[in-house]
Amino acid sequence: MRIGEIAGEVGVATSAIRFYEESGLLPAPERTPSGYRDYDASVIDRLAFIRAGQAVGLTLGELRGVLHIRDRGDAPCRHVADLIDTRIEDIDQRIKDLRRLRKDLSTLSENAAAFDPAECPPESVCRILTTIV
């Protein structure tokens, strides 16, 4: 299969596929006599895996690690499970940070409603923002 077919099948740009090859996420495929990349269907699973990993926020670097373990012949289950758990911790922290930020912004928004622009001194640029810090 040519690169365009694969791309259409998986829903990813041909440039992304070449980029993944370049980045060590996909093996270099066979070539037709004229030099076109000639994939076999297995690359579709590999791309599906990459997409699934990205969808849960794993980086290409992390996915490359998983793929290398698989390519070595081992099952990457344990490694993937660890990545997922780390990801969960990251997300919990991110949500916490965002909640706090949201609270601050709500306060700012309330302050803003109560502010009279005519009385806002120019030297601090905008008092609304600095009321919280």
Place this chain on the structure above:
Amino acid sequence: MRIGEIAGEVGVATSAIRFYEESGLLPAPERTPSGYRDYDASVIDRLAFIRAGQAVGLTLGELRGVLHIRDRGDAPCRHVADLIDTRIEDIDQRIKDLRRLRKDLSTLSENAAAFDPAECPPESVCRILTTIV
């Protein structure tokens, strides 16, 4: 005041200050006879404003907009209030997305615990991740 003093005062790198000037967030300061930047204290408020804005997730582009309004002689209150409200909407969406992602990851993590690596077929790289998609 020289750039290093300002930087120390506000807690920002000298390179960042030069970058802000370059980017139109800070006016070009006076120079000493030898060519050193010679700031007056007002730049400290301006940098404090930039830091406060960044702390609530505003981009330098947005802050530049606010500063330009202030430099035109107007009070940017209204504009800042709008930016804050937009930011709040963004954050609510982000939190929603992250919650959903977290839920998916929890499911994956549970699946992972139940998987036997020995029975994981190599062709899909790692079945854990693709169980959700």
Place this chain on the structure above:
DNA sequence: CTTGACATTCAAGTGTACTTGAAGGTGTAC
């Protein structure tokens, strides 16, 4: 008078995940 901390400019690098552009070759339908 030299050392060392500080300053200057300009260009280029950082990280992430790609995309875009240039200049060209290939495959197939009409």
Place this chain on the structure above:
DNA sequence: GTACACCTTCAAGTACACTTGAATGTCAAG
């Protein structure tokens, strides 16, 4: 035979907010 979609490589660009490096100049202390 020619149009047109598709493929190739390689370099550079994108967004964001800076940092780093090179080569050089300045200031205060000892």
